[in-house]
Amino acid sequence: MSEIVLSIRDLTVNYYTRQGVVNALDGVELDVYQGEILAIVGESGCGKSTLARSIARILPSNAVIEKGSIILNLGSGNTVDLVRLSEDELVKIRGKIVSMIFQDPSAALSPVHKVKKQVTDHVSGEKRRVEKIAQEILKKLMMPAPHMILEKYPHELSGGMKQRIVIAASLITRPRIIIADEPTTALDVTVQAQILKMLSRLREELETTIILITHNLAVAAEIADRIAVMYAGHVVEVADVFSLFERPLHPYTKGLLKSIPKPHVDEEIEPIRGEPPSLADPPPGCRFHPRCPYVMDVCMRIKPRLEERAPGRLVACHLEER
Numbered sequence: 001m002s003e004i005v006l007s008i009r010d011l012t013v014n015y016y017t018r019q020g021v022v023n024a025l026d027g028v029e030l031d032v033y034q035g036e037i038l039a040i041v042g043e044s045g046c047g048k049s050t051l052a053r054s055i056a057r058i059l060p061s062n063a064v065i066e067k068g069s070i071i072l073n074l075g076s077g078n079t080v081d082l083v084r085l086s087e088d089e090l091v092k093i094r095g096k097i098v099s100m101i102f103q104d105p106s107a108a109l110s111p112v113h114k115v116k117k118q119v120t121d122h123v124s125g126e127k128r129r130v131e132k133i134a135q136e137i138l139k140k141l142m143m144p145a146p147h148m149i150l151e152k153y154p155h156e157l158s159g160g161m162k163q164r165i166v167i168a169a170s171l172i173t174r175p176r177i178i179i180a181d182e183p184t185t186a187l188d189v190t191v192q193a194q195i196l197k198m199l200s201r202l203r204e205e206l207e208t209t210i211i212l213i214t215h216n217l218a219v220a221a222e223i224a225d226r227i228a229v230m231y232a233g234h235v236v237e238v239a240d241v242f243s244l245f246e247r248p249l250h251p252y253t254k255g256l257l258k259s260i261p262k263p264h265v266d267e268e269i270e271p272i273r274g275e276p277p278s279l280a281d282p283p284p285g286c287r288f289h290p291r292c293p294y295v296m297d298v299c300m301r302i303k304p305r306l307e308e309r310a311p312g313r314l315v316a317c318h319l320e321e322r
């Protein structure tokens with residue numbers, strides 16, 4: 001395997017609200033390899049966006065990183081802990097080394113500026129040369145007539161086009177890591193597929209690493225190399241896509257796979273019983289234990305560690321063998 005570009009350890013993040021403390025991430029552990037597409041999947045509210053925003057260090061003001069580290073490998077033996085960087089140091093990294101794409105392209109674009117300005121904002125250099133680079137990147141994103149699109153305002157473009165502009169703006173500085181949080185959920189299915197394919201192709205060309213947040217397992221299966229499954233603020237399983245679908249190890253992953261229809265397979269869909277817990281008052285031990293068909297006494301008391309069970313297969317579960 002290639003080298004680790006991002007190493008997250010014991011990451012714990014709380015939101016402070018009037019109703020109390022929400023423990024959105026509890027001791028999250030995750031390694032991301034150079035050049036891969038890692039999908040982070042899990043039900044709504046399990047902490048995917050909180051994890052993404054922690055890496056990009058753009059958490060809302062009521063969030064606190066309580067402990068843990070996010071070590072970014074800058075190459076040649078240089079590393080930084082993103083958790084410990086000052087705001088000044090973050091400015092240097094944000095957008096250039098770590099870049100983030102959100103679900104709603106309209107929110108990421110300014111309505112009063114032309115596409116050209118928005119795509120080239122973080123690029124310095126002679127005007128003509130910068131424009132050339134912008135045209136190149138738009139061409140790579142398969143946009144027709146890039147020189148014309150650069151002169152347009154966001155409202156003149158479709159949703160899919162706008163999201164491509166946002167992607168172009170984040171790719172132009174050639175960041176080492178792109179974090180895409182549900183980048184295509186707001187778009188129709190065909191456009192979704194196009195954009196995801198394009199991201200996957202560009203990742204090879206630009207030698208970048210992509211962390212893709214999605215609640216859609218089919219999307220993850222389609223373009224990711226590996227999948228990390230989150231449940232209620234924990235990473236419960238990490239595996240390559242094939243192994244995860246072929247032989248899921250964590251009871252939650254098993255339940256998740258049974259709860260979605262499989263194409264070409266005539267199998268009953270079985271939703272997971274119960275509801276995910278409130279992160280304002282999560283259950284002790286393994287947070288999945290109240291819903292787990294295999295629950296044991298120890299699960300109610302002790303949080304299982306994420307451990308490597310087979311090469312490249314990590315699971316956080318007290319059950320030894322299933």
Ligand SMILES: Nc1ncnc2c1ncn2[C@@H]1O[C@H](COP(=O)(O)OP(=O)(O)OP(=O)(O)O)[C@@H](O)[C@H]1O
Nearest residue numbers: 015017022024043044045046047048049050060279
């Ligand atoms: N600004 C906030 N203030 C308080 N609680 C928050 C805030 N943002 C998120 N949360 C809570 O933190 C937990 C994790 O939320 P997060 O948005 O990270 O989940 P998610 O997996 O991205 O969900 P979704 O799939 O719906 O986007 C949830 O319980 C959510 O209600």
Ligand code: NI
Nearest residue numbers: 048049050181
């Ligand atoms: Ni989210």
